Amino acid sequence: MSQHYLSQDALNALKIELQERKTVQRAELSEQIGSAKELGDLSENFEYHDAKERQGQNETRILEIEDMLRNIVLVESKSGGSKIMLGTTFKAKSGNIEKTFEIVGASESDPINGKISNESPLGNAFLGLAAGDIASITTPAGKIEYKVISID
Template identity: 60%
Template sequence: MNDLKQYVSTEGLEKLKEELNYRKTVLRKEIAEKIGDAKELGDLSENFEYHDAKDQQGANESRIIELENLMHNLIIIDSQTGVNTIAVGSQFKTELADGTVKEFEIVGASEADPMNGKISNESPLGNKFLGLKIGEVAEIQTPGGAVTYKVVSIQ
């Protein structure tokens, strides 16, 4: 079992709970029915439907265990944290040297979605922003050179 603590928003926690509930109540039952139907077809040694359903069952049970372990190691992000300082859960705007404004939100690794501005607190970019205040600057090294972000607002 992995004891590494992970950050998650209340929305992210709800998604995890919904997935766990779905896998335990709906998907488990559907897979059990598939196994039962496949058993009725006779010889199990060459029964594709049976083996496929058993594989699905194994994958589902593995994910259930993974979700349960994850939920025991979560730290819920308080959306009110980081009003003056960037912290996990903060939403903030930055300005690049060319005047481009970029919006970010610091989230736990399991919720990261960089294409939509949700960056992990564990990522190099997210880690550089942690602890910054309005007006402070983060310099990030990229393959194309250094990029400077100035924090212009924190929500």
């Protein structure tokens, strides 16, 4: 039973997804299964097997979301602090490239958009640093260093 770190926005999105899956998607899949059963022989009925598989995937996702919601740690956006922590947005520079990052929980990570997990090597390297500090990450391609420019 692991904890899931989520922002308020991610929590709201999960609650909406859960409601959608429990009401709309369950009803649609049930209807599709019923319609497919009416087509006859279930052993070779693609529509039936496809709908049953999607129903199973939907129920699995419902269970995943419910587990996450039971074990949530709400992370508030941290601004104006002197150190990088979960929820902090900051700017860092590697070579001539400056990027904006936000430290988020693993389930919210989106590296392409600068949201890095506190559990990732990069996110973990930034935790606890202040403006001017250097984060050093060893990758298969070699060592990468980022200088923390500012903490928003």
